[in-house]
Amino acid sequence: MEFLFLEPVFKEAIWGGTRLHEVFGYEIPSDTTGECWAISAHENGECRISGGSYDGELLSSLWKEKPELFGYYPGDQFPLLIKIIDAKQDLSIQVHPDDTYAGVHENGSLGKTECWYILDCEPGTEIVIGHYARDTKELESMIQDGRWNELIRKVPIQKGDFFQINPGCVHAIKGGTMILETQQSSDITYRVYDYDRLSDGKPRQLHIKQSIETIKTPFQADESRKVKESLEGADHTHFVSCQYYSVDKYDITGTFSIEFNQCFTNVSIISGTGTVNGVGIVAGQHFIVPANSGLCRFEGTLSIICSNPE
Known part of the structure; x- marks a missing residue:
């Protein structure tokens, strides 16, 4: 049986760069390209099959029309999304909902559990994983007062590190980092804080209410061990x-x-x-x-x- 090679989809972002081209030779759309959606059947960035018997077909079409290729895996949509992310600058401080919350508040969308493999990073780079609020009341107070240095938990990283990011976990990729991300097929992200940056002259949308409702307190580190x-x-x-x-x-x-x-x-x-x-x-x-x-x-x-x- 032939393999299904895919044509990536690229996403520009204010924090993106050029390493997707420099490292992998991708033909990126600009010098601020942040994401390569490498294996995706999500409507916001869907890959096509490249070469072979199904050349040019959308992955979502194959999922529906040729379920035997996927072992008749249950569900009406391809379940995973694989990305490479090039963070030239810091991404926003954010959190993802679980399936239950997303299903109710995001038109039946899947939630977003994800994990990161650090492909490369600059010396001394950190990422945001978790927070220091003791309970939801303190979390809300810290967010409303902008006490980000007290709230945000940072950890140093190096090439080859791996992190599991469960729903409800505050997280952010920092500048100088390139990762491979494996996640549920979802595009739901709640921004908690975006460093007061402007995009097209305006602050990017924050999702404070949703963030407070979905962030789990107190933070508990994932105990997975490779x-x-x-x-x-x-x-x-x-x-x-x-x-x-x-x-x-x-x-x-x-x-x-x-x-x-x-x-x-x-x-x-x-x-x-x-x-x-x-x-x-x-x-x-x-x-x-x-x-x-x-x-x-x-x-x-x-x-x-x-x-x-x-």
Whole structure:
């Protein structure tokens, strides 16, 4: 069975840069390109199949018309969204809702559980994960009074770090960071604070009411721990398994064979070059391994991140 390679969709942002072109050779729309939606069937940025029997078809169309490719996975929409994010400047301080809140307040949308793999970052870079408010009353007071230095929890990062971001967790990517993000197929984000920046001469919209209603207090750090093992031809790191996805990384040297036993698997080539079942692959390519594809044989020196819906 052939793999489903995808044509990325790019999103410009006031905090974006040019590293998506510099690192992966993407033809980006401008010098402020913030996101590559690499595997997406979301209506706000949908990928098309690139090459093969389904060339040019929308991923959402395949999901509906060829459910056997996805192992008849339940649901009326492709469940995950894979992005590469280039943060030249700081992103807003934000929070995502869970399925229940989004379903009620966002026209039946999915909530947004996500995770970050740090592809690269400048020395001394931090990210925002969590907050220091003891309860919702103190949280509301800190937000209303703009006591951001007291509220926001920052942690240092380095290349190769991994973070699980559950709904209700205050978070922000800081400038100088490039990440691969695996998330539910949702585009719902509530901005808590945006550094009083202007976009087209106006402050960007904040979502204070929704943020206070969705931020969980007190903050509890995710306890997921990555597990490493050496396989024939690859070093394997399992990052997380949660309600919505599992995420793994394979650092391949030489020949590595694997049979993905899930209904389908998303694959992102994050570095190096090689082949998969004889098809050439390079960093920046993304594809879906359909259900029942059998053995996948990777050859070369490359690193891949794979995700499966749970």
